[in-house]
Amino acid sequence: MRKPFGPLWRLIVIKAGREVLNLDTTKKTANAETGNGDAFLLLMDGSKERLYRIALAYLHREADALEALQEATFRAYKSFRKLKEPSYFHTWIVRILLNVCADEFRGRKRKGKDIRFSTEIEGTAGAFADASDTRISLRELVDGLPREQKEIIILKYYQQLTLTEVSAILECPLGTVKTRLHKALVALRGELGEEGSHDFARA
Template sequence: MHMHKEALLRTALAFLKNEHDALEALQETTYRAFKNIHTLKEPSYAKTWLIRIVINYCQDQLKKDKRFVRNGEYVDSSVSDDLTQIELQEALSMLSPADQQLIYMKYFQDVKIKDIATIEKIPEGTVKSRLHKTLRTLRRHFEDKGGIDHV
């Protein structure tokens, strides 16, 4: 848990947008991991397994707490005034939850495509094609807004 604490916390923050909730997610992930350690078949996939636990917990919390407001944007009381950050959040909010998760894992958590495929239980080629399609959607969004053209 100590080795992967930072990656797990970043993942929780990316989903929950709140440090207190992210820390709670980390605690719950720790509990669930120790409770279900016997289900981990391959120790080399511990990080992947833990990230899957934290993602599942975060998604459950988002559904349970109904943290969505207009247009699927997350409630976030600590939104930075930085325009780029706001534009990025807006662009990400227009994606499906599955595509958001893919972007967070790949670009915010630096999870390898192979590991994403393992987490999602889909072929690596599917991960690559979904990633390509999602990036194309984001690129179009920014081009239409006349914004960032280097996504």
């Protein structure tokens, strides 16, 4: 898969930072004095690959994923000073990104835009079937799930996160996450039939 970062990534962060800092010259000075900009860039740099994969799994197109990542970066930078515990940065920024992706996906459906699937995420969900037509069918089915179920599927199967990690990101009790996952898998298996049951054998 072609890497979407490098100079483009720094432009995303710099643009987001400038948009925030230009809103308030006092905040600009404060951020320069405290080094918040450098800290934010460092934390984002460690999360960018996973954030991009999540956005791509959610929205399917590279351009949309990068746009969502830029918007999430903007929102996160704007609120960064409110984050009291840096160790929670990753779960916090993923939560912001999921909200951005959900907004974009909802707006796309409302406008009746066609959702075409990018080949960029072929093979990212290792628990799923290998046939390309099955993958496309599966993505369509996942897109049709309620948001709270879709996000669990993306985080667990496309990102290989544990349910405990998913629970922390979604700020949802572990038992509720398990219940929603079970409902999602039942729905997907029902649509995919025997082949679907095989695909989710490890779930």
